[in-house]
Amino acid sequence: MIKEDVIICRCEDITLKDITDLLDEGYQTFEEIKRILRIGMGACQGSTCISLLQREISNYHNIPIEKVETPKVRPLMTGVKLKSISEAYKNES
């Protein structure tokens, strides 16, 4: 498998190699890797990459996947235009 060709995060174009490079450097946790690569913070809000990264951390450190932290879920559930939000109240009344 060519690690450069395996995309883990489609929003930020993060490959498997980007992940394993950081694990090799000594970064251990989801939060550290997320902050360096922006993985999990893109337009899809981590719906694909969170579990993929958890699996890589689990395999690398040989710990059960349920012991790998899950990052905080943040609003919004889906992207909404600023204009739509700013006009929402006006449209209601």
Add this chain to the structure above:
Amino acid sequence: MKANIVIIGSGISGVSIAYNLAKKGVKDIVVVDKSYISSGSTGRCGAGVRQQWGTLMNCKLAKSSIDFFEKAQKILKYHRDIEFKQEGYLIVAEDDEEFNQFKKNVKLQNSVGIPSIQISKDEAKKIVPHLNLDVIHSATYCKTDGHLNPFLMTDAYYVAAKKLGVKFYFYEEVKEIIVSNKKIQKVITDKHEFYTHKVVNAAGGFAKEVGDLVGIDIPVYSENHEILVTEPIEKIQGPMVISFKKNIYCQQVPHGAFIMGRSDKSVEKNHDISSTWKFLDEMSKTAVELLPLIGELRVIRQWGGSYNVSPDRQPIISDTKELAGYYMAVGFSGHGFMFAPMTGLLLSEMILNEPTSIDITDLHIDRFESENKTNYEQSVV
């Protein structure tokens, strides 16, 4: 375990202090954080670095810090791009009152070498074409202000400090600081005991609590400041745009996303960092009014973080007369990230009894004892 010094907090201030001390040859430096690196205010900040301040001390700290950021990548020999860009801060004035205040600010900034200028709204439009001129009076602009990635800048200090031998202990909370004979003896965490005579409080949002551990009353409090990020698009905005009266800061980061925030005057003083619908509503209205084009962008995420606020909204970089060996870098009032190079340098000089690079009497905790302090930083969102 023995340590020469224990630094509490692995935000940008803590890692900068650790790096500066290690660079000066101090051994056995320990940094303790109850969570992961940059998990507090640093990792939640707006990623702006500016020099356009209203007090002399903030101007000096900011100017020297920008001088460092310009060379940080090389000095720290960091292998990733810290995403530093200098495309300025455009601070818009809404009325004559702000115009006059900014006139004084620019004069002060220029006096310490900060290249800020006051400009008309037509000139502002040349710098930010999508600015709504109907709602502004004029602006000030400083081209050497800009953007820096908070996670990566903190990581750069962290990597450099580790190479110099600094030991980091994450997910470990300081529970007790043992003092006897007016001297610090031991720092006890939930995992270790560190025998040390020196402690640095760089605990950000929890600075007051870390003061309370040794009975020192630090006059700071924390409050939630919210922020959001949009989808990334091609570059359309160079500088950070700020309005104090409209209550907004908004920039496009090199990655392409827009980051924006505003404060809420009714927010309570506590450690809450949650996201609210109220913020999203007010933020979108303000952003669309000042920068109408931005309204087309989708909001991706919102979050919150603590401002650790001091009475004059300037940092407290200080030792204490009550307890020798106890130092603090706290109360940055939302701007600890952009002052970090000077925070680390000044505190390392103070700890090693060297003359400080700039006179920081006005940043000492004792300044709040005198009644006639008028030096209040107004240029804060």
